[in-house]
Amino acid sequence: MGHKWLKGARAVTVVMASALAAGAAVPAAVAGRPAHPTGSVDGVWRVDGYGTVLSIADGRLREHQTTAMGCAPGYEAVRTAPGTYRVEDGTLLTVRPQGVLHVSGSTGDRRLRRLAALPKACERQSPTDPLTTFDVFWSTFEENYPFFADKGIDWHAVRDTHRPEVHADTTREELFNLFADMVGPLYDAHVAVVEQGRRPFVRTRPGTSDRPDLLDAKAKEHIIRRDLGGTKPQEFGNGRISYADLPDGQGYLRISGFADYDEQDPGYAAQLAGLDRALDAVLTPERTAALRGLIIDLRVNGGGEDALGVHLARRLTDTPYVAYRKRTRATPAQAVRVEPARDAPRYTGPIAVLTGGTTFSAGETFTQALIDRPGRTIRVGEPTQGVFSDTMVRALPNGMSIRLPNEEYLTRTGTTFDITGIPPHLRTPVFTEEEFEQNRDSAFDTAAAALKS
Numbered sequence: 001m002g003h004k005w006l007k008g009a010r011a012v013t014v015v016m017a018s019a020l021a022a023g024a025a026v027p028a029a030v031a032g033r034p035a036h037p038t039g040s041v042d043g044v045w046r047v048d049g050y051g052t053v054l055s056i057a058d059g060r061l062r063e064h065q066t067t068a069m070g071c072a073p074g075y076e077a078v079r080t081a082p083g084t085y086r087v088e089d090g091t092l093l094t095v096r097p098q099g100v101l102h103v104s105g106s107t108g109d110r111r112l113r114r115l116a117a118l119p120k121a122c123e124r125q126s127p128t129d130p131l132t133t134f135d136v137f138w139s140t141f142e143e144n145y146p147f148f149a150d151k152g153i154d155w156h157a158v159r160d161t162h163r164p165e166v167h168a169d170t171t172r173e174e175l176f177n178l179f180a181d182m183v184g185p186l187y188d189a190h191v192a193v194v195e196q197g198r199r200p201f202v203r204t205r206p207g208t209s210d211r212p213d214l215l216d217a218k219a220k221e222h223i224i225r226r227d228l229g230g231t232k233p234q235e236f237g238n239g240r241i242s243y244a245d246l247p248d249g250q251g252y253l254r255i256s257g258f259a260d261y262d263e264q265d266p267g268y269a270a271q272l273a274g275l276d277r278a279l280d281a282v283l284t285p286e287r288t289a290a291l292r293g294l295i296i297d298l299r300v301n302g303g304g305e306d307a308l309g310v311h312l313a314r315r316l317t318d319t320p321y322v323a324y325r326k327r328t329r330a331t332p333a334q335a336v337r338v339e340p341a342r343d344a345p346r347y348t349g350p351i352a353v354l355t356g357g358t359t360f361s362a363g364e365t366f367t368q369a370l371i372d373r374p375g376r377t378i379r380v381g382e383p384t385q386g387v388f389s390d391t392m393v394r395a396l397p398n399g400m401s402i403r404l405p406n407e408e409y410l411t412r413t414g415t416t417f418d419i420t421g422i423p424p425h426l427r428t429p430v431f432t433e434e435e436f437e438q439n440r441d442s443a444f445d446t447a448a449a450a451l452k453s
Helices: 013-022 028-032 130-144 155-165 172-186 212-227 268-282 285-290 306-316 362-369 433-437 442-452
Strands: 043-047 052-057 060-067 070-081 084-087 092-096 100-103 110-115 192-194 234-236 241-245 250-255 293-297 321-328 331-338 351-355 377-381 391-395 401-405 407-410
Touching: 060 130, 070 130, 070 391, 130 155, 130 172, 130 401, 155 172, 172 192, 212 250, 234 268, 241 268, 268 306, 293 442, 306 331, 306 362, 321 362, 351 362, 351 442, 377 442
Parallel strands: 250 293, 293 351, 351 377
Antiparallel strands: 043 052, 043 110, 052 060, 060 070, 070 084, 084 092, 092 100, 100 110, 192 401, 234 241, 241 250, 321 331, 321 407, 391 401
16 A cells, blocks of 8 residues: 555555554454354464564454564455455455455565464554654564665664664654654665655655656656657546657557556556556557557656556567566565456567656566566666565554565566666666757657667
């Protein structure tokens, strides 16, 4: 959620804050642990690799966020069908009695293990003092963050340096700034410190922007005027998807996010329907047969739902293949496959993918899903941001919250592009001030030329 689980940042912070205020009441049926009939999902489950426990009873699912320091209440969800629960932000959770959890919008599944009872720590409210909050903050990263070693960060040394600075009178502002100082050197756009009433602390990879939303309008205007000859493209999905036919039989598909295609319904099904409407209008039988090359522009893409990217990849192949594999520190890698779309036209010709430092998250996982695509696929521009994981949203005892990644996305050879981003085959400037001032778009021109060769 926001992901949350998602990548896009519709978080369940409000839900978690209200749960913290109310305390961690435990459903009576769960506390009493009655025997569960065969096929029932009621009971208590640990989500391996995600630091959470789920309690299910009386048509409700509640998340409990666990660390070595204790337990905090997370989101709640209401049953909408057998084994299916809906969170306030529209996310659907599907729980199978065989011990599988699927989160709508995410690729792959999460492994569940039944527990005999809810951990004792989850039956009482955690202290909210600054030192306890510090310890939960540090432990959450210690138990879940995958990249300390790769980034040369000694997290234990960070604790030893900063914990003595915290005392009973430490203010919320001081604690917020302290947490920002601790995670700032990670330069991880999927890490955030969130306090109500102020802008979240987020730091992107050095040399890249943390506000793709501010660049989007300027880039869009530049593309229409310069690359499309002043002709406005067709727009779909709340303006996040656009398409234009180009000279020489090429097409241009721009995607600024894999989320928010439907303003009225935040649920994944509505976003998927919005994507399908766009793809049905763009990838018609006539166009897919005639296209001699397709440019997919992800240079300003704020992320969203990984599953939407895999869904798009299904329209770009006739041959099944593995998009990538996902793992956490506690779970083995799980393959995410791309299966050709059925009953829909597919384009299988050459593709040029435009990327840059403002290609975030789901924009990156889609780019990764095309690396082993059968057929010719080239990448043009600059490396992507380097943040792939679904994002955990965790409540802190004092009501603040944090976001952090806990997954790695692996290529066929077992490497990851986290931190560095996915590199282009052909490197060019991307939306620099010089490019704007001199009316250039080097990435677009390079891609169009490469597709002709």
